[in-house]
Amino acid sequence: MFSRFGLILLLLIIQVLMLFGIFRWFEEFLPHIMGGTALFTVVMVIYLLNSKINPTAKITWLIAIMLVPVFGVLLFAYTQSDIGHRALKARMNQIIANTRESVPQSEDVMEMLTRENQGVASLAHYIQRSGCHPVYEHTAVTYFPLGENKFEEMLRQLEAAEHFIFMEYFIVDEGLMWGRILEILARKASAGVDVRVMYDGSCEFALLPRDYPKRLRKLGIKCKIFAPVTPFVSTHYNYRDHRKILVIDGHTAFNGGVNLADEYINQKEKFGHWKDTAVMLKGEAVKSFTLMFLQMWGILEEKEEYGRFLAYPSFPVEAAKGYVIPYGDCPLDEDKLGERVYMDILNRSLKYVHIMSPYLILDGEMETALKFAAERGVDVKLLLPGIPDKFVPYALAKTHYASLLESGVKIYEYTPGFVHAKVFVSDSREAVVGTINLDYRSLYHHFECATYLYGVDCIKELEEDFQNTLGKCRLVTMDMVRREKWTVKLTGRLVKAAAPLM
Structure with a gap:
């Protein structure tokens, strides 16, 4: 009742009742109401385009406000108001x-x-x-x-x-x-x-x-x-x-x-x-x-x-x-530290970047960094769960597969079960082990921590573990992506627009 979902449901019900009342009791003013709503939507779109919000999140808010202006603006105002924190x-x-x-x-x-x-x-x-x-x-x-x-x-x-x-x-x-x-x-x-x-x-x-x-x-x-x-x-x-x-x-x-x-x-x-x-x-x-x-x-x-x-x-x-x-x-400052450390490793890599993560829900910047590294000739491998813990994040991860594979990123799924590790290892010289997943919650909404390593002896062990784990994985191909279950494809595509808010 008092959750974020509860608030969204309540605002949706309020909007439905408000709209019903408008159409029922102010029928003769309908052209004016529609014109006012359109003008209000244009103002909000211009505001969003000039805001500092993450570009991928902007798309989500633009869709919400253009489809349901009243509800969308109320939800946007609530989330940006810092109420409670x-x-x-x-x-x-x-x-x-x-x-x-x-x-x-x-x-x-x-x-x-x-x-x-x-x-x-x-x-x-x-x-x-x-x-x-x-x-x-x-x-x-x-x-x-x-x-x-x-x-x-x-x-x-x-x-x-x-x-x-x-x-x-x-x-x-x-x-x-x-x-x-x-x-x-x-x-x-x-x-x-x-x-x-x-x-x-x-x-x-x-x-x-x-x-x-x-x-x-x-x-x-x-x-x-x-x-x-x-x-x-x-x-x-x-x-x-x-x-x-x-x-x-x-x-x-x-x-x-x-x-x-x-x-x-x-x-x-x-x-x-x-x-x-x-x-x-x-x-x-x-x-x-x-x-x-x-x-x-x-x-x-x-x-x-x-x-x-x-x-x-x-x-x-x-x-x-x-x-x-x-x-x-810290999610309360302007530095997206977790994401930028990962991106810096990708951008400086010369030979390989090998990654373990339980989730793959990327914004445009991180997806571009992964693809660009692979297109530069870097061996970029992603090791993900073969048995997911949650269906929706699993479906969202699948929406990135085709684009990454086209750029040369190699994706593997751990067939014995679930990968919960959060590891980046690059060029046998640097690595990160910590709590930071490749998803919006870790990169934008959570308090997280990690350990960055450079020139440390155990980096060799990290790479050996990655290679040993790779032997228990299936390589994802473009044909497998095309043959994915329709329920997974549909869920991923429908939920993707709201992914930055999840």
């Missing part, structure tokens, strides 16, 4: 401004990176301008090709915690995985370790009871919900916390696609075998994940002691090669 935006901007210099960039590190690769140094400069996201060296990175690999190491690292444990996840679901973790968290909390857990409010729909934070607090665990569901219409609900971060004592951090639920470690089968990935960081770069967690914890109107936790030693790993940049993407 103005305070959130102001709070986030204040936090970023206050913490921008919390982890200073080493000038020596930036100079060395510039000498090694000017393109990567320029990307690092861009990432830094959106917040406190320095480039680091002396950070060891371990790659996990499956969720169960991450889980095993996670338990070992949690057992070693002495000072604090910070966990921020999109999904927390009761089961074997969360049960094992929770037992350690409760034990550590009783021993005096500062244990904090934050999860997204969407968990309340089907996974966790509303009073779950109280239950954790009884165990000594501090807990917060990001954007919990309340009976008030708000654009706030369009922005979800999709990040997955674990920080232990300021010297160890985990990041990647793996949530805290049994399907992510293949203890429960939902869509065949679940392919996911993650990384563990040890060393200087962990400070950025500590800061990212504290920023999100503090966004909920609570003063936080950043310096106290950032002061814990990170134990630099002197032998570790390469550079690491943990970064977060």
Whole structure:
């Protein structure tokens, strides 16, 4: 009733009633009404064409306003009004401004990176301008090709915690995985370790009871919900916390696609075998994940002691090669950081860009970047699910296949099951592992995070894992696209116009 869908349905009903009343009681003024509506539509079209909205989203709004002017304008005004998240935006901007210099960039590190690769140094400069996201060296990175690999190491690292444990996840679901973790968290909390857990409010729909934070607090665990569901219409609900971060004592951090639920470690089968990935960081770069967690914890109107936790030693790993940049993407600013990092990798690539993503719902810019890289002779491969978790996103992904294949992009589908990994690896020298999908929600509407890697030893392992996974996939051909089920084709084409708003 109070969801975004509920609001849309209510506005549609209001418009139908208004139009019925207009035609019934003001029949004699119909020519004037139609003329006024047409003029109003023209004004809105001109306004949209000159706005800063993403070009693909402009098309969606133009269609909506031209087809149903009253309803379309009402919905547009609502979504652009910032109702419900103005305070959130102001709070986030204040936090970023206050913490921008919390982890200073080493000038020596930036100079060395510039000498090694000017393109990567320029990307690092861009990432830094959106917040406190320095480039680091002396950070060891371990790659996990499956969720169960991450889980095993996670338990070992949690057992070693002495000072604090910070966990921020999109999904927390009761089961074997969360049960094992929770037992350690409760034990550590009783021993005096500062244990904090934050999860997204969407968990309340089907996974966790509303009073779950109280239950954790009884165990000594501090807990917060990001954007919990309340009976008030708000654009706030369009922005979800999709990040997955674990920080232990300021010297160890985990990041990647793996949530805290049994399907992510293949203890429960939902869509065949679940392919996911993650990384563990040890060393200087962990400070950025500590800061990212504290920023999100503090966004909920609570003063936080950043310096106290950032002061814990990170134990630099002197032998570790390469550079690491943990970064977060915030939907409340003007920087589409997640998308632009991906596009920069595509534009600088020389030999290959290999990608794993659960979804493929692209705007024009990202689709053009993928196609242009392939047309330049770069080996662009997309590894997508063979068994989808949701029908509509699966149908939307199919709408991009023909155009990408025509430009030389190779598309593979993972036949054993579902790919939830979010990985970019390019030219055996740089990679991204994180939470950022190739879809509108991740690129425009979610709080996200990722780890950028350059010259790090484990990049070789990422590429080997991609090639091993490729052996379990089917290559998509143009003939397969033409023979796709009509229900998939029709759904994708019908929903595509509304995709930027989903």
